[in-house]
């Protein structure tokens with residue numbers, strides 16, 4: 001089965017450049033503005049979109065993404081509303097892959113099978129669930145694969161060669177390499193080490209490898225994109241949104257700020273292989 | 275004596291760290307290799323006579339074990355029913371049961387070659403116990419504590435600082451135990467190579483619930499022997515308060531396969547179960563979900579967002595509970611009851627006046643359940659309460675509630 005994610009990575013490979021993967025939080029700063037941001041991303045240069053599912057206790061996230069989730073939840077955002085955002089997006093965009101990213105509990109409470117059916121119907125292509133390691137594959141990973149949704153696994157600097165096959169076993173779509181031991185929003189310590197890690201993972205799998213955590217600007221994107229098949233940018237986009245808010249409310253600068261930053265990052269990934 | 279046969283309730287967890295459907299290892303990949311290492315290190319330590327000998331020696335000479343089993347005569351007379359005994363965990367070094375677990379884990383941290391320790395704390399008792407063992411074993415430690423709790427448990431904050439710990443107040447959320455745990459997990463993910471996370475209760479990802487239970491099970495094992503010596507039989511009921519559930523599982527575990535022993539866990543009923551977000555009774559008022567590495571009963575809204583909960587007692591102010599308790603709740607082996615703030619405050623005062631023992635507000639929840647239970651039982655029957663901690667840390671906040679302080 002070829003998914004939107006597979007198709008997109010194949011096309012970019014032909015083009016000879018890495019994918020720009022952008023993360024924004026669903027419902028941040030409010031539902032309508034969040035939707036406008038989401039829909040502006042492909043035009044601005046995003047190749048794949050990760051849409052965050054807000055959670056009250058985001059244990060792997062730094063302060064920027066924590067606050068984004070809180071803004072969304074304070075406005076009453078729900079998982080059903082996130083699925084609704086994807087449904088609306090798909091009416092306008094049939095090709096850009098959309099990956100939902102978050103934590104397990106809201107999905108567990110929604111009901112795994114019910115969630116997967118709704119996600120598939122809405123046009124979701126993949127899932128990244130931070131607190132579901134391979135040891136818990138029965139929970140959501142295997143049901144997701146059965147439902148035709150990619151389950152994208154995080155690998156980290158602590159995932160050694162011995163463990164890597166376990167982590168890659170049920171991974172599909174792409175592999176997400178977390179550039180550091182740390183939370184979102186922290187800084188990459190060594191680009192060279194990231195390159196080595198990407199090559200190490202690629203020796204174990206044919207899947208594309210995207211690198212995330214700590215990529216802050218076009219220069220980072222360009223440098224990381226020399227080794228990786230994709231670069232993931234999240235916290236800086238969220239921070240750009242946050243800077244435009246007045247009393248937590250969006251302004252006419254909000255969507256524009258995201259557009260500008262994504263365009264600049266897209267320039268970065270285009271320079272990666274030239 | 276107890277069996278650990280095929281139908282025993284004492285066999286959990288299974289190889290996946292599950293107690294029935296509860297428990298598991300719901301953590302980020304960064305932590306997974308370390309959690310597997312920890313499990314291996316714990317299995318090896320358990321079988322190592324040198325480790326066991328060091329732990330036993332510390333239990334005697336550092337903690338002061340065994341803690342006494344005390345017949346609470348005036349409480350018994352006041353209640354007019356079953357005989358009431360206190361298991362005096364509050365007499366342990368550092369003033370609560372928390373030290374039992376900290377000693378076991380610090381020896382493990384040393385064996386694993388870790389050079390830094392982190393912990394979360396609510397009431398500060400676990401923070402103090404962690405800071406204490408870190409001082410003794412010469413390891414730097416950082417304690418995460420909700421900002422609200424820093425305020426209401428100031429004596430313990432000062433103790434931790436004097437012991438050399440760095441105390442990091444956490445302002446996220448309501449600034450209580452859940453938020454402290456989130457922040458500790460973030461630190462752990464960042465410093466996983468050097469850092470040992472010394473979890474303070476029988477919750478979190480496998481193997482913590484099992485490991486912490488094992489370290490605390492000394493409580494119930496001693497009760498059994500001491501009660502046998504005092505009364506020549508088993509008690510009719512045992513009672514403990516339940517925050518994350520470490521003193522409770524430590525008290526209960528030895529009795530799980532003794533059907534004649536009724537077991538009660540006192541959860542924090544706060545302002546009452548009917549007050550939305552006004553309590554921290556995860557079993558009586560929550561439902562199963564996944565948080566902080568395990569599946570267990572949680573206080574949460576319809577969309578699976580975790581609620582903050584409320585309790586007068588910082589150590590019980592947590593929206594979850596250890597997974598083994600969730601299992602014992604479903605199987606009905608243990609009866610979990612909510613105790614309100616007011617009931618706990620009343621028990622706190624009564625115990626202080628009747629026995630000359632100032633209990634921790636956490637333990638006062640267990641006491642309040644004893645106060646309800648004893649009058650319904652015969653004079654030939656007995657209840658043992660785990661008096662998990664002393665109340666010195668609470669005198670200021672109780673004083674405020676009672677209007678003794680401005």
Ligand SMILES: Cc1ncc(COP(=O)(O)O)c(C=O)c1O
Pocket residue numbers: 370371396397398399400474475476515516517518519520521522588589590634636637662663664
């Ligand atoms: C004295 C005392 N009892 C009980 C508790 C609750 O923890 P647990 O349920 O793990 O025993 C605490 C926690 O801070 C405590 O300090």
